[in-house]
Amino acid sequence: MSVVDGKAPQAAGVPERSGARTIVDTVFRARELSIVAALAVLIGVTAAANSNFLSGQGVTDILLNTSILALLAVGQSVVVITRNIDLSVGSVVGLVAFVTGDFLASGGSMPLGILIGVAIGAACGVVNGLLVSFLRVPALVVTLGTLYVVQGLDHYIAHGRQINAVDLPPAMLALGNEGVLGVPYLPLIAVVIMLAVGYYLRSYPSGREFYAIGSSPEAARLAGVPVRRRILAAYLLSGALAGLGGVLWLARFGTVIADSAQGWELTVVSAVVVGGVAITGGVGSVYGAVLGALLLTTIGSALVVLRVNPFWQQAVTGALLLLAISVDRVLALRVARLLRKRNVRHGS
């Protein structure tokens, strides 16, 4: 209510409070840095135990193995950033790998094959996206459903058959196993896509809207953000990248049976979460997610090199996931406390 005119002291007392942002930035940068550090330790220890680990072939293998997971992680992080999830990606990879293989083995042209693969993935993404955004079915339920439907479709089409590498065009196998100047194509593709999506999410207004939706769906709606269209787009991207992942899977392994990437959806989600994309939306980057994928893959390879029982690989992945989530939680609380303190407008 009406009060004495107190403009002068207030105007003079407008302090800068930019400190808070840098803290938050550092915290999230810290996630990426700590993954890099973990990787360095892991590689150091393993290489010390077995020098083959860092041989040219060893590194190439890790990169090849990471690439497809990284592609899926890029798509998944965009979905998770909008506070949704896509569990169907593993099945989509399997379906696309088989259908594309079938097409190429029966003499189809390679560019058309790749296109078909990506299109199938995109179509699955659109189905997911429409169900989640327009019919408002929870994402977990929708994509769990499509996981099984796509899996079933895959088995139906495969009917117990197998695609053999010898039937595929050599160019296809070259795509999966060769490269330029010693760098294989697969990781190149993954990196280019990561950079493109990362740049888009950070620098374009529509990219920021994915974060806005995940941060507060209600506020996004009131701000006039086309929420449904963006969620649809996120699923479309995740699906299309899963399609591309399927094509590359075929190129890499040559021999595929039905549902070859079974269970990958959970690995992808783990990579994304380990990489610092909050499962509650609004936070994280595709770079983190790709680093998460690299870390999980490297752990797998290291354990093999160190001759550890493969059972441990899953246990370690699980432990890492729990660690990541608890670290997120602790950091979130710390940051919140720090911010609250900063927001009070004066020193002591």
Added chain:
Amino acid sequence: MSETGASRPIIALKDVTKSFGAVSALRGVSLELYAGEAHALAGENGAGKSTLVKTLAGVHRPDSGTVLLHGEPVVFHGPADAQAAGVAVIYQEPTLFPDLSVAENIFMGRQPRAGLGRIDRRAMRAETAALFQRLGVGLAPDQPARGLSIADQQLVEIAKALSRDARVLIMDEPTAALSGNEVDRLFGVVEALRAQGCAVLFISHRLDEIFRLCQRVTTLRDGAWIASEPVEGLTHDDLIRRMVGRELDALYPKQDTTPGEVALKVERLTREGVFTDVSFEVRRGEIAALAGLVGAGRSEVARAIFGIDRFDAGKVTVNGRELPPGSPTAAMGAGLALVPEDRRQQGLVMDMSIERNIGLTGLAALRRGPVISRAAERDRARDWALKLRLKFARLNDGVGVLSGGNQQKVVLAKWLAIGPSVLIVDEPTRGIDVGTKAEVHRLLSELAGQGMAVLMISSDLPEVLGMADRVLVMHEGRITAEIPRERATEESVMAAATGRAAA
């Protein structure tokens, strides 16, 4: 002063009806907003003001009736349509993105562009800084919105709406959490916009503000249109009568009490960088008010006392027992209750029903054997709903659908129901209408009369002056003055709050 706005309203509602299930929130309401005119919307909690705002904003589609833009009927299919038509809205409840920076919050969906359609971050930051300068807000553009106080959130919302260069500015209780300084600045900016030909719709339960800012006022009661008239010539009482439909008793029904022994004792409480050396006592039967400007550290002190935040030094004693720091459970056990300022984040479980929310604090009292008695829960809820004149359809409706003021009443009921021996209330009447405000004040006064110690934090100066036995004034994290009821005036409190008085 509608003559300044020429003949045709920029935007208008004609015979608009809107129902939510059995609740009719608007019943044949018409409203015209003219260029260069500030129009107030008055009415009790649940009268339909926010629903009207959301209809103009494209959030709700009217069941019948039309929205007219420059005299032509339009249909807003969503908030984006209304924004495109030049309507900027400050909603009653802040709607921010906690994970994004304040600048991004302001410009979401219409960021300044650099080459190739990219966001021009530098321009965005500069424009935000300029807006904050204009409003006198001390926030940095790059800081995240998470952790902002209600008042700061409200200021960001205001900046967001102002940045739109709107032709129609709609403000749903923008001042509810603000203190005098921020309100002055906001009004200055609104006046300037009005002079440029902007139409303004303003909602506030602080009637003085309506008389200060607005030229016309429309009153709603139970969703029905009561009157639209010039503010000039109207008195407070006229307006209240239109809103409530009857005369109102004394606004600040303070009972005189004799303070008993000390119930809450705070000694040299310090939290580095937030507040320093805060010491005071509250006695049984006493209402002490903690006054000060937004950001003076009042809510932070309350949170520290209750154990939500840690403190670095000092001591809190309740009824002679020292509280362990950082334990709300221990605080509640000792008979302390805190009504938080942020009802949506901290006060309520939005998806739960009214009765469940009220019952949450006293689950032990509602137990019959190992289970919670639904009947006891319902009785208690009904009892308090009646006392606070809660407007609701059914007690098992979610609190999320209640109007803002009615949500506040649920938060109050939730804590008053446990009968604490020391009650800390942070902005107890934020968003509560005049009639119920008197009710809340009577209730607080009554509880104090029965021996409860009350610490009240409020930005509403008349409320502080009307209710408090003693006013503690905070400035920049320190208590700068302790003023007894007899000597507490607007001048003395404001002088201490702005740091102009020697402590």
